[in-house]
Amino acid sequence: MSGSPVVSLRNVTKTFGAAGVTAVQSIDLDVRPGEFVSLIGPSGCGKSTLLRIVGDLVEPTSGEVVVNGKSARQARLDRDYGIVFQDAVLYDWRTVAKNIALPLELLKWDRAKRAARVAELIDLVELQGFAEHHPWQLSGGMQQRVSIARALSFSPALLLMDEPFGALDEMTRERLNGELLRIWEASGSTIVFVTHSISEAVFLSTRVVVMSRRPGRIAAIVDVDLPQPRNADTREEPRFFELVTAVRDRLREGGHDDDRTAPGEGELVGAEETP
Amino acid sequence: MRRLRRLAWEWLPAIVVFVLGIGIWEGAVQGLDVENFLLPAPTDIVRTLGTDGGELWDAAFFTFREAVGGFVIGCSLGFLAAVAIARWRTLQAAVMPYAIAAGAIPIIAFAPITNNWFGITGMTSKMVIAAVLCFFPVLVNTMRGLTSVHPSQIELMRSYAADELTVFRRVRLPNALPYVFSGLKVATVLAMIGAIVGDYFGGAPGALGVQIRRWVGIFAFDQAWAAIVLASVLGIAFYGSVALVERLTMGWHPSVRGARPE
Numbered sequence: 075m076s077g078s079p080v081v082s083l084r085n086v087t088k089t090f091g092a093a094g095v096t097a098v099q100s101i102d103l104d105v106r107p108g109e110f111v112s113l114i115g116p117s118g119c120g121k122s123t124l125l126r127i128v129g130d131l132v133e134p135t136s137g138e139v140v141v142n143g144k145s146a147r148q149a150r151l152d153r154d155y156g157i158v159f160q161d162a163v164l165y166d167w168r169t170v171a172k173n174i175a176l177p178l179e180l181l182k183w184d185r186a187k188r189a190a191r192v193a194e195l196i197d198l199v200e201l202q203g204f205a206e207h208h209p210w211q212l213s214g215g216m217q218q219r220v221s222i223a224r225a226l227s228f229s230p231a232l233l234l235m236d237e238p239f240g241a242l243d244e245m246t247r248e249r250l251n252g253e254l255l256r257i258w259e260a261s262g263s264t265i266v267f268v269t270h271s272i273s274e275a276v277f278l279s280t281r282v283v284v285m286s287r288r289p290g291r292i293a294a295i296v297d298v299d300l301p302q303p304r305n306a307d308t309r310e311e312p313r314f315f316e317l318v319t320a321v322r323d324r325l326r327e328g329g330h331d332d333d334r335t336a337p338g339e340g341e342l343v344g345a346e347e348t349p
Numbered sequence: 350m351r352r353l354r355r356l357a358w359e360w361l362p363a364i365v366v367f368v369l370g371i372g373i374w375e376g377a378v379q380g381l382d383v384e385n386f387l388l389p390a391p392t393d394i395v396r397t398l399g400t401d402g403g404e405l406w407d408a409a410f411f412t413f414r415e416a417v418g419g420f421v422i423g424c425s426l427g428f429l430a431a432v433a434i435a436r437w438r439t440l441q442a443a444v445m446p447y448a449i450a451a452g453a454i455p456i457i458a459f460a461p462i463t464n465n466w467f468g469i470t471g472m473t474s475k476m477v478i479a480a481v482l483c484f485f486p487v488l489v490n491t492m493r494g495l496t497s498v499h500p501s502q503i504e505l506m507r508s509y510a511a512d513e514l515t516v517f518r519r520v521r522l523p524n525a526l527p528y529v530f531s532g533l534k535v536a537t538v539l540a541m542i543g544a545i546v547g548d549y550f551g552g553a554p555g556a557l558g559v560q561i562r563r564w565v566g567i568f569a570f571d572q573a574w575a576a577i578v579l580a581s582v583l584g585i586a587f588y589g590s591v592a593l594v595e596r597l598t599m600g601w602h603p604s605v606r607g608a609r610p611e
Binding site for chain 1: 501505508509
């Protein structure tokens with residue numbers, strides 16, 4: 075947990091549109107190498123927007139974003155991060171193996187090297203026997219594993235994950251949580267993870283960043299001192315429950331007093347399609 | 350073997366309808382003593398296909414080539430226009446009204462004019478008519494396919510620092526393929542109609558539409574009907590070959606995979 079930060083945000087603010095809806099305001103955050111940082115907050119608090127700002131998919135209105143010691147834009151152009159969305163975003167016309175290989179194709183890896191790497195990743199996410207399947211033949215959990223394998227394919231130092239397990243059932247989610255931790259330990263990468271789930275955030279993270287209702291600010295940062303490696307038993311430990319309670323209290327203080335879906339977050343994020 | 354049986358079951362309803370239809374037609378013509386110029390019996394039409402087969406085939410094939418030529422021109426232009434419009438949205442406002450106008454042209458009114466422009470006996474004038482008919486459905490469908498990409502698919506490509514050409518080749522184009530093929534399939538049928546209608550307003554002596562008019566003029570209804578049968582057989586073959594290409598290029602697509610009931 076040392077060295078210069080992988081992600082460094084200084085006074086980052088994002089305002090959308092002429093109406094001036096402020097998604098995130100005055101965010102200061104450093105993510106150190108090897109950390110697993112979760113962003114948690116009510117719907118519409120701008121946590122997805124913040125993740126996209128780190129990935130240079132959304133431009134901040136003001137403030138400074140440094141990723142891997144360079145501008146967010148340069149980091150994107152250098153393919154310094156892999157990203158996983160809530161939907162697996164697999165290309166239907168590509169098989170599992172070819173979906174995983176897509177970034178490698180763009181990086182112009184040769185065929186043999188690509189095939190070897192894809193085989194490795196299929197083992198890693200335990201999809202043996204599904205390499206030649208098409209996405210629509212897989213369950214939601216399997217699709218998301220393909221998506222994670224694709225994000226890891228070129229071994230980026232930073233992994234950005236936007237509610238990757240949000241659409242999955244509780245059982246699958248918990249299993250994939252365990253797998254993600256295993257992958258995180260094996261790869262030694264840094265992860266920034268957006269989630270709605272308090273227990274997921276506590277289970278996975280080394281730090282939980284609690285955000286307040288829009289305009290999203292950092293309400294609190296909770297250090298998670300649960301021992302590594304974590305497993306199913308971790309969820310039974312008293313310390314786990316204490317931390318869940320602590321995060322829940324911080325959320326409440328941040329104005330998370332109901333669960334209504336604030337309008338607009340999806341639109342604002344989705345409005346970024348390039349013409 | 351199981352596959353063959355499944356295939357047989359799939360086609361059985363169509364075959365039953367065909368046999369029944371032909372049977373009722375034949376029976377009605379024979380039993381009610383229908384005059385030949387009103388409706389010739391299927392057996393008469395088949396006999397004519399046997400005796401005048403060569404001449405009929407030449408005519409049908411001539412018009413078929415007009416249709417295919419128009420199809421290629423119209424579909425290519427429709428596709429390219431869609432690509433341009435999807436890329437430069439401002440073009441949409443500039444071009445779409447005219448594309449819609451082209452789609453709304455009453456083709457019967459247009460045919461004599463293209464004859465004036467491109468020569469009455471050549472193939473070009475008929476190809477132009479077929480092309481005008483094909484243009485619109487291909488344009489609209491392709492445009493839809495190119496622009497209906499989910500935003501996160503584009504975001505993902507952006508995260509890989511992919512340039513616009515890469516996004517087009519790897520995401521927009523494959524995403525558009527199912528749409529493009531629906532446009533192309535509609536266009537096959539329209540191209541045949543366009544070519545035959547074009548012939549009606551004057552064409553090469555050997556063209557099918559011209560021949561149909563001539564035969565009707567001399568009360569040779571068996572020939573006219575035989576010509577119509579040939580035209581529809583070629584139309585079906587045209588449609589079928591595009592559908593086959595669709596299957597071959599889009600084996601991945603659920604609609605293709607799932608087309609056969611398990």
